[in-house]
Amino acid sequence: MPHGATSQSLCHTREPHLPALRATAPARGRAGEAKKTGVKMEREKTKKKEKGKEPEKEKIREKGKEEKEKKKEVEKEKIKEKEKEKGREEKSKNKEEKRKERETEKEKEQLKGKEEKEDNNILLAKPLLEPREKNKQILVLGLDGAGKTSVLHSLALNRVQHSEAPTQGFNAVCINTEGSQMEFLEIGGSEPFRSYWDMYLSKGLLLIFVVDSADHGRLPEAKKHLHQLIETNPIIPLVVFANKQDLGAAYHITDIHEALALSEVGNDRKMFLFGTQVTENGSEIPSAMQDAKDLIAHLAADMQ
Ligand SMILES: Nc1nc2c(ncn2[C@@H]2O[C@H](COP(=O)(O)OP(=O)(O)OP(=O)(O)O)[C@@H](O)[C@H]2O)c(=O)[nH]1
Numbered sequence: 001m002p003h004g005a006t007s008q009s010l011c012h013t014r015e016p017h018l019p020a021l022r023a024t025a026p027a028r029g030r031a032g033e034a035k036k037t038g039v040k041m042e043r044e045k046t047k048k049k050e051k052g053k054e055p056e057k058e059k060i061r062e063k064g065k066e067e068k069e070k071k072k073e074v075e076k077e078k079i080k081e082k083e084k085e086k087g088r089e090e091k092s093k094n095k096e097e098k099r100k101e102r103e104t105e106k107e108k109e110q111l112k113g114k115e116e117k118e119d120n121n122i123l124l125a126k127p128l129l130e131p132r133e134k135n136k137q138i139l140v141l142g143l144d145g146a147g148k149t150s151v152l153h154s155l156a157l158n159r160v161q162h163s164e165a166p167t168q169g170f171n172a173v174c175i176n177t178e179g180s181q182m183e184f185l186e187i188g189g190s191e192p193f194r195s196y197w198d199m200y201l202s203k204g205l206l207l208i209f210v211v212d213s214a215d216h217g218r219l220p221e222a223k224k225h226l227h228q229l230i231e232t233n234p235i236i237p238l239v240v241f242a243n244k245q246d247l248g249a250a251y252h253i254t255d256i257h258e259a260l261a262l263s264e265v266g267n268d269r270k271m272f273l274f275g276t277q278v279t280e281n282g283s284e285i286p287s288a289m290q291d292a293k294d295l296i297a298h299l300a301a302d303m304q
């Protein structure tokens with residue numbers, strides 16, 4: 001049995017005897033002794049009471065501690081709860097911000113779509129094939145299949161580049177030369193597009209007319225169109241490309257000069273004739289084409 005438990009049981013067994021001791025001491029001689037014994041017993045009693053109170057105090061202290069702990073726990077819980085709340089608030093704030101961002105993006109896209117629609121409407125309102133560029137351009141005209149696109153691409157790249165398909169409408173090409181930029185506009189040579197030739201001639205800086213030197217049968221037709229064009233604009237400089245010189249059947253440039261009646265284009269007009277050829281894709285352009293490009297750059301600069 002543990003030591004503490006034994007002493008505690010002793011305390012309890014003595015307590016019920018105390019009143020009996022006081023009752024059996026009525027004699028005077030013994031009164032002082034009895035008094036002393038009484039005092040002693042009172043002290044003992046107080047001590048015992050004190051001792052009895054100890055566990056109570058202990059309990060109260062424990063309770064106090066527990067309460068403090070509980071309070072701390074509650075405080076901690078509160079702080080955690082607050083932090084969670086804060087987190088939730090921030091999350092919902094972020095969600096809100098993201099939602100707003102998405103809305104702004106949507107609005108932007110809608111606006112863009114609207115603008116594009118409006119743009120398309122403007123384009124549709126114009127003639128179907130009209131190019132957007134309105135600046136002064138170098139016009140490239142001639143019958144279908146003469147080699148306009150092939151020549152233009154080769155001039156732009158300084159490398160031979162055959163066209164892959166007939167031009168349906170317009171073909172605008174920018175060519176950079178030393179210190180300047182030239183804008184070329186080819187209009188398709190097929191029947192439906194020829195009506196646009198006149199319209200653009202008045203806005204052109206100069207005219208490049210391309211003929212297929214080997215297509216003898218169509219040279220008169222080419223001549224007719226060329227003269228109709230230059231009649232409408234008596235001063236526009238003219239550069240003729242006698243193309244496809246690589247072909248065996250090609251007319252020499254003097255024959256082309258004659259077939260196109262170039263002596264009749266007017267004394268006041270600047271006129272030049274070049275024999276050109278677009279041969280193997282990727283090869284260097286012939287020197288005659290390089291010369292033509294330099295001359296065109298000079299003429300265009302003079303006209304601006
Ligand atoms: N052999 C040879 N073929 C050429 C030459 N130039 C162009 N061609 C070919 O001729 C055909 C017509 O050339 P394009 O450049 O499309 O002719 P275009 O004048 O632009 O024709 P449209 O756009 O229809 O008015 C293509 O198959 C070219 O590869 C050339 O100098 N020599």
Ligand SMILES: [Mg+2]
Pocket residue numbers: 148149150163165166167171186188
């Ligand atoms: Mg073309």
